[in-house]
Amino acid sequence: MINLKIMKKNYLLFVLFGFLISCSENKKQSIDFSIVIHGGAGTMEREKMSIEKEFEYKKILEEALNKGYLILENNGSSEQAVIEAIKVMENSPLFNAGKGAVLDERGEASLDASFMSGKNLNAGAIAGVKKIKNPIMAAYSVMKNTPQVLLISEGADQFAIEQGLDTVDNSYFITERRRTQLLKIKTLSQLKDKKESSSSISKFGTVGCVALDKKGNLSAGTSTGGRSNKKWGRVGDVPIIGAGNYANNKTCAISATGWGEFFIRNVVAHDISSLLEYKNLDIRKAAKISLDKVRKLGGSGGVIALDKFGNYAMEFNTKGMYRGVKDSKGNFKVSIFKND
Numbered sequence: 266m267i268n269l270k271i272m273k274k275n276y277l278l279f280v281l282f283g284f285l286i287s288c289s290e291n292k293k294q295s296i297d298f299s300i301v302i303h304g305g306a307g308t309m310e311r312e313k314m315s316i317e318k319e320f321e322y323k324k325i326l327e328e329a330l331n332k333g334y335l336i337l338e339n340n341g342s343s344e345q346a347v348i349e350a351i352k353v354m355e356n357s358p359l360f361n362a363g364k365g366a367v368l369d370e371r372g373e374a375s376l377d378a379s380f381m382s383g384k385n386l387n388a389g390a391i392a393g394v395k396k397i398k399n400p401i402m403a404a405y406s407v408m409k410n411t412p413q414v415l416l417i418s419e420g421a422d423q424f425a426i427e428q429g430l431d432t433v434d435n436s437y438f439i440t441e442r443r444r445t446q447l448l449k450i451k452t453l454s455q456l457k458d459k460k461e462s463s464s465s466i467s468k469f470g471t472v473g474c475v476a477l478d479k480k481g482n483l484s485a486g487t488s489t490g491g492r493s494n495k496k497w498g499r500v501g502d503v504p505i506i507g508a509g510n511y512a513n514n515k516t517c518a519i520s521a522t523g524w525g526e527f528f529i530r531n532v533v534a535h536d537i538s539s540l541l542e543y544k545n546l547d548i549r550k551a552a553k554i555s556l557d558k559v560r561k562l563g564g565s566g567g568v569i570a571l572d573k574f575g576n577y578a579m580e581f582n583t584k585g586m587y588r589g590v591k592d593s594k595g596n597f598k599v600s601i602f603k604n605d
């Protein structure tokens with residue numbers, strides 16, 4: 266009788282032990298994955314945006330997030346998720362990247378993009394390209410298929426052709442909205458209404474994406490037309506690794522948007538990674554500190570950031586930032602304005 270009781274007790278303990286082990290194994294298996302995007306920070310105001318326009322922006326942001334998320338969910342790499350999400354935004358005329366990019370002082374679209382893989386610190390970028398339909402693809406190809414990091418202007422366009430990437434005439438990128446914007450900025454600067462002219466210029470619209478896959482690999486990509494009425498030959502922060510884009514599996518992945526010169530001078534993306542690496546700060550605090558340095562010098566903009574655990578930040582010191590997140594913890598939201 267006693268033996269039977271002891272046996273029963275041992276059996277229950279055995280079952281309980283097995284259950285606990287399987288729970289801890291399940292926990293180990295459920296690795297978080299996540300995708301965060303931005304479509305530029307700037308002076309957008311709720312009162313000035315129609316419901317239809319807001320809906321249009323949010324629709325594309327959701328489409329980009331869903332595309333990347335699906336890849337991650339199906340065990341795809343963060344590299345692929347970032348590329349596909351950015352392509353959606355580059356192909357939309359709403360954003361300042363690919364089709365719909367802003368125009369330089371000569372009225373041409375001149376595009377910059379960069380890509381970085383956190384698992385091996387490989388990176389690729391292109392600047393001042395005029396023919397590559399999806400600049401992010403060219404940046405990725407520089408990373409994957411060459412020992413270089415940054416290719417510029419005709420050399421980069423030629424490289425894209427050799428890689429078999431889609432090329433287009435420069436007119437493909439140019440929209441009526443950007444022509445009007447350029448004209449307005451030129452007129453305002455002639456009128457010497459510097460304040461208004463700089464506020465018109467400060468509508469950014471660069472696109473970016475950071476992702477963490479099930480293997481724990483982080484990637485970051487950013488793509489832009491730069492700044493409206495920019496000087497011929499001007500290159501911003503986007504293709505400068507460590508300024509507008511950075512990824513390191515040891516810390517985080519970052520993509521920035523804003524007044525590029527200030528992001529270069531503050532080496533913003535690498536600065537945020539360093540704050541995690543050397544000061545062990547959390548991702549939001551690190552992003553805030555770095556953006557504050559930009560603000561103190563007179564610049565503005567925002568960043569999206571994702572750390573190696575899947576914690577994210579979408580910080581900006583402008584009135585709004587097109588942004589969104591979707592992750593395996595159940596977060597899924599797209600927003601535009603400050604208090605969204």
Ligand code: ASP
Nearest residue numbers: 469470471491501523525
């Ligand atoms: N950072 C970009 C640049 O200065 C502009 C933007 O974010 O819209 O080229």
